[in-house]
Amino acid sequence: DARVTQTPRHKVTEMGQEVTMRCQPILGHNTVFWYRQTMMQGLELLAYFRNRAPLDDSGMPKDRFSAEMPDATLATLKIQPSEPRDSAVYFCASGLDQAFEQFFGPGTRLTVL
Amino acid sequence: GEDVEQSLFLSVREGDSSVINCTYTDSSSTYLYWYKQEPGAGLQLLTYIFSNMDMKQDQRLTVLLNKKDKHLSLRIADTQTGDSAIYFCAESTDQTGANNLFFGTGTRLTVIP
Numbered sequence: 403d404a405r406v407t408q409t410p411r412h413k414v415t416e417m418g419q420e421v422t423m424r425c426q427p428i429l430g431h432n433t434v435f436w437y438r439q440t441m442m443q444g445l446e447l448l449a450y451f452r453n454r455a456p457l458d459d460s461g462m463p464k465d466r467f468s469a470e471m472p473d474a475t476l477a478t479l480k481i482q483p484s485e486p487r488d489s490a491v492y493f494c495a496s497g498l499d500q501a502f503e504q505f506f507g508p509g510t511r512l513t514v515l
Numbered sequence: 516g517e518d519v520e521q522s523l524f525l526s527v528r529e530g531d532s533s534v535i536n537c538t539y540t541d542s543s544s545t546y547l548y549w550y551k552q553e554p555g556a557g558l559q560l561l562t563y564i565f566s567n568m569d570m571k572q573d574q575r576l577t578v579l580l581n582k583k584d585k586h587l588s589l590r591i592a593d594t595q596t597g598d599s600a601i602y603f604c605a606e607s608t609d610q611t612g613a614n615n616l617f618f619g620t621g622t623r624l625t626v627i628p
Contacts, residue, residue, distance in 0.1 A: 406557070445603065445618040458615070493557050502546065504616065506557030
């Protein structure tokens, strides 16, 4: 059955290292969202793509975060260099423009030591 | 900007009804959503309501919208232990669908057997 996949599911890294998280949206979906979930801030939208073009990345710290869609089947979120405050669960979601539902992946739990 | 608020915790006994409340500030909201997050998983859409509706019922779920007071509620009838999860209210002002969702902090529902 169709679902959003994310890799890795868990990542532990040391401060200063580069982290790359990957997302495979549901085939045929043309919108992709990256969210970050923490206890303190809740669920925050980091970036939003439509037809692979970034539409809104205002929620993303630009100095260290970058989000791309190399092709329609892959979205990436990179953090370089990573910091302990980046520790969170990062969710990818995909959907169809003009539809009512975003389909969430299982998330990547990132721990930066 | 948009602000969506929820109480953080709710406990109910199995078989009772649960009512989860949400308030939002943006009067131009077009769609309002309830998402469910089970432990270790991503968010899953439960139901949504268009802003020109007052009520929507789907099996054990009843959504009530008071647009004047900007208040949304989710009632779960005959609450089961499997309903234990975090419930997120979300709103969108996008006329075309589920883009640019703004999520509340989530309400953790605990069902006591």
